[in-house]
Amino acid sequence: MGAGKAAAAMARAVEDAYAPDVPLGGMVVTRYGHALPTRRVAVLEGAHPVPDAAGVAATAGIRRLVADAGVDDLVLFLVSGGGSALLCAPEGLSLAEKAETTAALLRGGADIGRINAVRKHLSAVKGGRLAAGCVAPLLTLAVSDVVGDDPGTIASGPTVADATTFTDALAALDEFAPMAAAARRALGAGLRGHRPETPKPGDPRLSGARYELVASGALAVAAAAARLEAEGIAVAVADATVTGDSTTVALRQAGEVAAALALGRWDGPVAFVYGGETTVARGSREAATGEDGAPSVGVERGPVACAAPAGPGPARGGPNGEWALAFVAALGRSDYWLLAVDTDGLDGASTAAGALLAPEALARLTPERVERALRVHDSHGLLEEVGGLLVTGPTHTNVNALRVVLFPRSRPA
Numbered sequence: 561m562g563a564g565k566a567a568a569a570m571a572r573a574v575e576d577a578y579a580p581d582v583p584l585g586g587m588v589v590t591r592y593g594h595a596l597p598t599r600r601v602a603v604l605e606g607a608h609p610v611p612d613a614a615g616v617a618a619t620a621g622i623r624r625l626v627a628d629a630g631v632d633d634l635v636l637f638l639v640s641g642g643g644s645a646l647l648c649a650p651e652g653l654s655l656a657e658k659a660e661t662t663a664a665l666l667r668g669g670a671d672i673g674r675i676n677a678v679r680k681h682l683s684a685v686k687g688g689r690l691a692a693g694c695v696a697p698l699l700t701l702a703v704s705d706v707v708g709d710d711p712g713t714i715a716s717g718p719t720v721a722d723a724t725t726f727t728d729a730l731a732a733l734d735e736f737a738p739m740a741a742a743a744r745r746a747l748g749a750g751l752r753g754h755r756p757e758t759p760k761p762g763d764p765r766l767s768g769a770r771y772e773l774v775a776s777g778a779l780a781v782a783a784a785a786a787r788l789e790a791e792g793i794a795v796a797v798a799d800a801t802v803t804g805d806s807t808t809v810a811l812r813q814a815g816e817v818a819a820a821l822a823l824g825r826w827d828g829p830v831a832f833v834y835g836g837e838t839t840v841a842r843g844s845r846e847a848a849t850g851e852d853g854a855p856s857v858g859v860e861r862g863p864v865a866c867a868a869p870a871g872p873g874p875a876r877g878g879p880n881g882e883w884a885l886a887f888v889a890a891l892g893r894s895d896y897w898l899l900a901v902d903t904d905g906l907d908g909a910s911t912a913a914g915a916l917l918a919p920e921a922l923a924r925l926t927p928e929r930v931e932r933a934l935r936v937h938d939s940h941g942l943l944e945e946v947g948g949l950l951v952t953g954p955t956h957t958n959v960n961a962l963r964v965v966l967f968p969r970s971r972p973a
Contacts, residue, residue, distance in 0.1 A: 561622045562588035562638025563647035564715055565904045566703045566775075568596040568603045569956035570638040575600055587625055588638060589618035589646045594904075594954045609666065610659045611648035619649045619685060629696035637690070637698060641705030641904070641958040643715025644676060649684035652746030652755060658682055661733075661743040668736030669841060672706070676716040677724040678732050680758050682746055687712070687722035687758030692765040700769065704776040705904075705960040707801055707836050711771050719769050722758035726750040776800075777959040780903060781835040784964060793966065794830045796820055802836030802961070806879040807934060809838050810886035817965060818891060834963040838879045840908070840937065878908020880961055881939030884915035884948075887965070889930040894922035900963040905955040910940040914961075916950035917943075 562570055567588035575598060578584050586601045591608040606615025629635050650658040661682070665675050680687030691698055700719045702711065711720040730747045733740055749755050759766055778800040785798040797820075802809055817832055884900040901907065901914035917925075924946040933942035943949045 561586050561625055561635065563643035564640030565591050565594055565642040565958040566640035566956060567638055568594060571601040571603060572596055572598050574636060587621050589615060591642055591646065594956060596956060606646045608642045608645040610663055611645045613655060615646050615648040616655055619647050623685065626690060626694045629694060631695055633696040635694055635696045635698040637700045637719050639700055639715045640703035641714065644679055647685055647715060647718055650682060651684045652682055652749060653742040657742035661737060661740040664737035664740050670732060670736035673713060674732035674736060676713055678729045678743065679716045680722050680724060681726050681729040681750055682743060685718050686716035688717060688720055688766055689758060691719035691769045692759045698769045700771045702771065702773050703957060703959065704773055705958045707803055709773055709776050720771055721761040721763060721766055725757065775959055777835040780959045780962055781833050784962060785833050788831045794826050795833060796830050797832045800835035802834050802838065804838055806838040806840050806883040807886040810883045811890045814887050814890035829968050832965045835961055837960045838883060840879050840882055875909055875937035876941055877910045877937060877939030878902065880907045880914035881910060881943055882934060883963065884917065885930045885933055885939050885942065888922055888925050889927050894919050897966040901950055903955060903960060903962055904958040905952040912940060912949040913952045914950055915943050915948050917948040921946045921948040
């Protein structure tokens with residue numbers, strides 16, 4: 561079983577790893593457009609980042625399979641980023657009310673930890689509840705899109721103990737979505753003891769559950785750095801722990817890069833490699849369209865979704881596009897190559913993975929054009945104009961952002 565943007569690719573890898581005569585079956589749910597053909601594991605699709613009825617139906621099927629597994633079976637749970645929305649079993653409120661709660665938290669700018677604290681306490685599967693209903697040995701294989709790789713944060717930790725409480729969830733609601741009345745009622749019922757808490761560390765129901773991390777942003781950054789070094793390129797920085805607002809982070813990192821280059825430590829090419837998860841703040845403006853082009857209250861931005869601005873057209877782009885534009889403007893030179901992508905192949909509300917900018921494209925990014933694109937949150941449009949979009953389609957994995965800045969020489973030509 562499994563859920564997330566990498567679920568289909570992971571299911572196919574499991575199929576390839578087992579001999580044809582081994583009894584193997586199951587069901588996973590992934591984001592619309594991210595399915596792959598499989599032989600023995602059913603692949604279903606649902607909405608992300610705001611859940612829909614298809615995700616609820618898929619989750620019900622997964623729960624039945626988990627409950628039917630016996631003590632002589634082995635349950636492999638394949639979890640990856642995006643699983644919080646895709647593995648959806650609302651408890652204490654309706655799907656529509658939970659979707660609006662999620663959207664309100666996103667609009668309010670809640671970080672992924674706060675969002676997941678609420679999600680776990682409005683769900684029959686998150687926060688260890690899925691594993692608590694499994695009598696079979698259970699092994700979770702995780703692809704992490706979370707800085708620090710916290711098992712309780714990746715897809716809201718359906719198979720691991722939860723350290724958060726109803727009190728934590730209500731505090732997040734108070735700060736980021738105070739008008740979410742249905743969620744408040746459901747969480748209040750839990751606080752009064754009318755709904756059970758999530759399984760906590762040491763819960764005997766989780767004694768048969770194990771957890772292994774198989775891929776992460778840190779591994780991706782390390783692999784990129786190793787490949788660059790193998791090509792004879794010095795790596796000045798390899799940091800997978802970056803978080804915060806995309807523009808703010810870009811300005812800081814541009815300053816760090818400029819200072820490092822000014823020291824002149826490298827005679828040949830040098831690269832700076834970053835990973836992590838950044839966000840785009842949208843204020844209180846309403847969204848125009850969602851990821852599939854339909855009307856929506858939010859569009860995805862890195863690890864969370866943020867409201868898009870009102871105006872003549874929808875916001876297009878995401879945290880990597882905005883980081884790229886802000887970095888280029890702040891650094892003020894164009895003699896390098898820049899890659900800034902979401903590893904799932906879709907950068908927020910963009911159909912592109914992000915930015916791939918050669919020196920010729922960098923030279924066309926004037927401060928005025930960059931400032932306007934950032935103001936209206938249309939990094940996709942400007943990058944498309946200058947020939948700086950990287951379009952891959954879904955990659956069937958998700959370890960969040962990968963950003964590489966490569967200088968053929970450390971000093972301007």
